[in-house]
Amino acid sequence: MKTKHYKIGQLASLTGLTVDTVRFYENKGLVQASQRSDAGYRLFSADDLARLQFIKRAKAVGFTLDEISELLELRLHPDDHTCEEVKQVTARKVRELDEKIAELEKIRMSLKTLHTACCGGPESAEHCSILQALDSMEAS
Incomplete structure (x- = not known):
């Protein structure tokens, strides 16, 4: 079974973020393209989609990107926290x-x-x- 991957524009559309915002979050290390397409497009996974939705919700309640990064670490390794x-x-x-x-x-x-x-x-x-x-x- 093939895993669903999204180009950055699709990811932006699904999350309600702009492509520039997704790129910004990628540059900050909050999300990372998991692979590249044959044409060289960065591809993001369903986990990346969920991560961006988490980031968007955390920003909506006032968390800074540093705080969101901390929350993402806690979310990524819940058994360690x-x-x-x-x-x-x-x-x-x-x-x-x-x-x-x-x-x-x-x-x-x-x-x-x-x-x-x-x-x-x-x-x-x-x-x-x-x-x-x-x-x-x-x-x-």
Whole structure:
């Protein structure tokens, strides 16, 4: 029985990725053509298709390519790893997102304060409270 192989365009179409994205992932070592056709086209396996779908889903929930690479290693050798290790990867990501959310909330509050302080009238911006505040604020 012959194994199904895909050219890069077919793989891109099946995953909803662009050919450039598949090439990028290939250059990053996240996926690798398993062989070449008689015409020299790179051919990818059903495992590569599944791997790209995994990568796409992992990116959709916010994992970076480095984190995805780590998850792929865990996925590729599940008997050598524990669920705890996988959970640690997601726990790190949740902590990172919590920190970013807290930072964004601070930024939002600062912007709301600036916005509220401004009269927003038709006067010249020469004495605009937002511009004055930005001129005198310390960068964080």
